[in-house]
Amino acid sequence: MATDESLDAFRHRVRAWFAEHVALTGGASDGESTDAVDVARRFQGALFDAGLAGLTWPVEYGGQGLTTAHQLAFNEEAEPYVVPTMPLLIGLGMCAPTLQELGTQAQRDRHLARMLRGDEVWCQLFSEPGAGSDVASLRTRAVRDGDDWVVNGQKVWTSGAQYSDFGLLLARTNPDVPKHLGLTMFVLDMRAPGVTIRPLRQITGGSGFNEVFLDDVHVPGDAVVGDVDRGWQAAVTTLMNERVSIGAGGGGLGRRLGGGEFAALAELAGRRGGLADPVLRQSLASVFVEERLLELLSQRIRADVKAGRTPGPQGSVAKLAGAQLARHAAEVGLELIGTAGTAWDPGDRDAERWTQALLGAPGNSIAGGTPEIMKNILGERVLGLPREPAVDRDVPFRELRVGGGRS
């Protein structure tokens, strides 16, 4: 609807829309409560009605067919607001682009516009207890039953499963070929019989993720995304879009990398007398430096996207540096709090904040690619170093040892 609109006029329209709909912004964005989903649905619906949803999506799928520059202008205008679309991001940022690229016409017609309006919430079911970094070693089986499929297995780390309507499921359809060659992607109806969802409690006490158990779940034949046994290529498409959507600044998520840790710590230090300690002063300054570097990296990523350049290694670097900063800041926070960080009154917000930060730090480092995997990627794809010799490349999946440990 806005193809003849100048970027400036578009920007003003976005600004006016946010000013008018400020009541829809803010609120819970932790992606855990169903309240957050309702808030997200309402926001996305209003955005859709205003012609501001799916800015870079093709018009035929309900999008606006605009340029990346429009998306960036939108993101900049959204910056002052807490955009509450976190629960929709997996669907809009990862699942929808996969359907656009690989889905059948019927799948696109049925789902894409509904996703864009916030009417359908999606999740992604790839990881398993035995398949984390090596997701291609997953064991959930999909077996043909006439035209349909019967699925059995277990998924884990499924964000938003409890409130999702659909999910992209990756399952093994042929165990007699090497692991990457026997996978298929399906659209899974999360309310189908045999789908059981259990919240997964993390070390913070929160439950942002779920376990999903699949027991004799019937999946229709027309739910295959892409081709049978070509699910790995489909999964790569999904994961590439994850990177793009993160690299582009969360597609209007409105949250900066590096969330003011230094300011909070400096304020804490001022109140608790830590500013007189030369060692703590060094730590505080280091947090500032790390935070500034993270900001600069994300500026660089945004500039690359804006200029149409393929983002360089800065995305991976920012992910690693962000996790490092989160942990470092938490440690400095607890050092400032001291022994009171081991036991505190329920109303002590300092202790609550920094112990939560400490407990959240390991997840920050592991989720979305462990440092070990990220460094393999940097080493192999950016620096061109030789790959580790693979012992599983030409082995039929059923002969592989997978998982283990305490899964």
Added chain:
Amino acid sequence: MSAAVVSSAEDLAALRRSVRAFLADAVPEAEVRRLAETRTGFDPAVWARLAGELGLTGLVVPEEFGGSGAGFAALGVVLEEAGRALLPAPLFSTVVLGVHALLLSGDVAAQADHLPEIAAGRLRVAVGGLGTGPRARAIAGTRGWLLEGTVDGVLDGATADLLLVFADAEGGAGLFAVPSSAAGLSRTPLRTLDLTRRQARVELHATPAALVGAVGDGGRVSAALLDRALAALAAESVGGAQRVLEMAVEYAGTRYQFGRAIGSFQAVKHRCADMLIDVERMRVAAEAALGAVDAAAPDLPVAARVAASFCGEAYFAAAASGIQVHGGIGFTWEHPAHLYYRRAKSAELLFGSPAEHREALLRQLGH
């Protein structure tokens, strides 16, 4: 090149290509090593070509004084290449410290005297008293100013044609110009950790000097100059660290042990990835500091200290890691790794330690 203002991304890329090609040809590693053994540490013929063919001594000199009037974005590119090649020449001392001391002083007469000579490649300048060490005193005599005292660690101080010295006078600090022929001036080359950048002790005994700018303004000038020096040094360090990373990656990809390229082992691969992570962060830190100079941003002192504290430590970590990847050959005299290792630690400490930069940063932030 020398006549045009360098600003666009294409200009900067062209500048980078021409400087890199020139240095690869004129100052390859063998030449760097040869010059490290000489008395003066640099080749006047190469210096003349840097000034003439490439216009580098006039790069940031305003056009009215015969230069190209480029900014720190362009200077950063040149320094990155110089750092990559470990160029042993008084470029940093003359073009970063000398030119900007004159520009910041606001002394138009001194600028008119010296900047065209610098741009033409006829004048090499060293700056003393910028760091935290002992400083000279300036005494107002009947026939002008006299300097008294000892200044240590003056970059390229033994070979410069003109010394610019920050000294303390009765009315406050000032910047003073001392020609190399001045009476009562003695200059002693020091032993240096970094074999590719010379330093000297400058002793002044009733040495006649010309005031540049005003007495009382020296503190402002030296603080502003320090910010620029830190930004420039960060850019130079990016070039060195990038080269160190490239050497490590090349070696890790071609050195075989246990039947495999060592770079296929995660212990080595991850070490290289860590270097890449640091180099990428160094790059954005340095570019932000250079950009803050060009934009005259109030944030410059913060950006400069961020760049200095991070780039100093990261360059040295990369240089040490680079040696580690190379194993035994890495700690031989014949391998270039130690030249970068020396340069990196020297750069880390040249204008204050990372801890001092962090302390200064926190004070800049009002804490």
